[in-house]
Amino acid sequence: GRCRCLSWRPDPSGFCIDGGGSSYNDRLGETHRVEIFMVHRADPQPRPDVARKNLVRLLQLAHAGERAAAHAYRGHWRSLPAGDEREAIRNIENEEWEHRRIVLAILHDLRAEPQPVREFVMGSLGSVLGALCHVSGWFAPMYGAGKLEAQNVNEYTTAGDLARAAQLTHHIPALLLMAAVEREHEIWFRLRCQSHWLARIIPLWRVPMSANDS
Secondary structure (H helix, E strand, O other): OOOOOOEEEEEOOEEEEEEOOOHHHHHOOOOOOEEEEEEOOOOOOOOHHHHHHHHHHHHHHHHHHHHHHHHHHHHHHHOOOOOHHHHHHHHHHHHHHHHHHHHHHHHHHOOOOOOHHHHHHHHHHHHHHHHHOOOOOOHHHHHHHHHHHHHHHHHHHHHHHHHHHOOOHHHHHHHHHHHHHHHHHHHHHHHHHHOOHHHHOOOOOOOOOOHHHO
């Protein structure tokens, strides 16, 4: 099972969640610490009612996006031979499904529902991307997945910021926990890409490791 130590704390500059390495990284002999920072924005915060509406829209996007990611990862791990990488990505797929369940629970708490059309479109897109993993080689799916996970981190930290502005602070720990898990995914994919010869030609994205890097 997963072993992660996480703590959430408010401070004057925003909210931060710290975490340890995940079980699939440990099986590959890697450990790292993950820090997720929700940095206080200099611009004025939206009114609570506006922030709530924006949070609902963002979570609807996230819910559909997690479906696309899960379908893509299913195709990704099935395209790989048996081994650690295949099992790691299979675990990542399972965590994306878990994120969907968490996001749906938050949406229901906000008396909102997913958007059926977007769900269909994103699910179909994920299936297409998963199928392409069987013909696109090893590097492209790993690189694309890492970049996608980096966007997901920003999505959940933004959701945490909106939850604070909407005075829904009880949802912040779950949102930042998901951001921390997405960061773990991002780092794992980046380490995979870093080991490939194409990384000497194609620049890898930068992973923020502190609030100052965000």
